[in-house]
Amino acid sequence: MTDENKQTNFIREIIDNDLESGKHAKIITRFPPEPNGYLHIGHAKSICLNFGIAKDYDGICNLRFDDTNPIKEEDEYVNSIIEDVKWLGFDWEDRLYYASDYFDQLYEWAIQLIKNGNAFVCDLTADEINEYRGTPTKPGNESPNRNRTVEENLELFDKMKNGEFPNGAKVLRAKIDMASPNMNMRDPVVYRILHATHHRTGSKWCIYPMYDWAHGLEDSLENITHSLCTLEFEDHRPLYDWFIDQLDGVYHPRQIEFARLNLNYTVMSKRKLLELVEGGLVNGWDDPRMPTISGLRRRGYTPASIREFADRVGVAKREATSDIALLEHCLREDLNKRAHRRMAVLEPLKVIITNYPKDQTEEFEAVNNPENENDGKRMIPFSREIYIEKSDFMEDPPKKFFRLGIGREVRLKHAYYITCNEAIKNENGEIVELHCSYDPATKGGWSDDGRKVKGTLHWVSVEHAVQAEVRLYDNLFSKENPYEVEDGKDWKDNLNSESLIVNKNCYIEPSLANSNSEDNFQFLRLGYFTTDKDSTKDKPVFNRAVSLRDRKK
């Protein structure tokens, strides 16, 4: 059943067994985000896991919003999540569900729980419940209301539902065991009073179910076979199971926990990311430095690269921090196959080809993608004055420098061989212009006489180039582990001050002027770039998603 070249993991093994034993005939999973923030790469791991398993096992995966807390949840987040999951390439067909769709059923079951003597209405305040709960090493005390009659509980719960009590006045609690070593089992809250407007049910309800009560039952209603969640819910599993077991004839899914994704040089919690956004430390949720799906997307990451990354990091129970270099590798791997090559100069240095006729223009043919002939060719204009990269010239270069120097010959990609004769400097001694000569016999960038040239440079024609803004990105944090701080310092002090470099004086080849937002390109020798949403015809803007591997010494 499992694809052979796909990495297996302990969850897939469980599924294999369940299929083999006949426990399940069809696998059903779900991705259950709370719409209280934007999705990040950590969620992508979960999305790829759940949807990936459904796909590989010929099952289905639902998208379900776990919207049980109206205070934190908003439609804006619902929309962004839908968009992100879709963009990642997954399809839930008509199975878009909301926990709030089940509020009536959940309420009915709560009544059943009360009738069975397994729940009671508690008058304790939040603080009192806290005190009564005890500590991990000391058992808690039972609520004075724990032994109310079923009738009284039913009546009180009905009044809670009818809005007869203010927020916090009462809660419905499960009656389990105040001495349990598992804190989650110490009479957990099932319903709380919240006079709040819910993004979908409006003011219909003023009591809302808690996660532990709701989640397993949501899974049950959807016939989820394997409910996958992260490690911190391991302690909740006994409660997940307990709730379902109290109800008659309710299907019992299996919760399985796996380790969440961590990435070095970034932070991954919604709260921390929100702090960065609200503190203006980044430019919104889709800032290309953010590990959010929308940030990665704007940065120039492709859905395929993120899916591949999710596959490669694997799934296990051990807590781990993956190397962001693997993510970058997956992007390069994807884009190397697909991205069209273009030429752009980030830090221009003017070159005058002194023996090239003034007012002459030629066009050279260039392949769009050497990895795929079908991607065709384009024409690139060439003239007497061109820009090359400042860093491609050294006045006094070391031997291993394969680029331009006085008296050295290099190839201009697709064009000619040129030799540098002179470097012109300004009064500060800075090189402002190069005078070179070209060899007409090397037209197209090739010589028949077998002479070899050490380096090949990218370039653009001064006359034809389009000025553009290019944004270069680096890790958001300068420390592998941003939380590693000296005394008195904060994780935000580890923000990388050079994570964004804006270069407005770049020149791009003319064919690039008409690109669309999120088009991916390889700028020759520089990296993979994408057109930013800020880009206009007059002022093109590109983001560098990732540089090319650079093995020069």
Place this chain on the structure above:
RNA sequence: UGGGGGAUCGUCUAAUGGCAGGACAUCAGACUCUGACUCUGAGUAUUGGGGUUCGAAUCCCUAUUCCCCAGCCA
């Protein structure tokens, strides 16, 4: 000093009592109209200590160490 889970190359991840393997990263080389890609090669790991066994990453004992749990958040 409660409960629940972990610990394998630098990083992630395999192994299900039988040769510790793969990927990324790193280094070295080949190739190259991108110092890219591709190819070849190299080094690097079972947390410690005991035990069972012909044989242990795997089973047992013990120690160490890390993570999670005291929201009317999810």
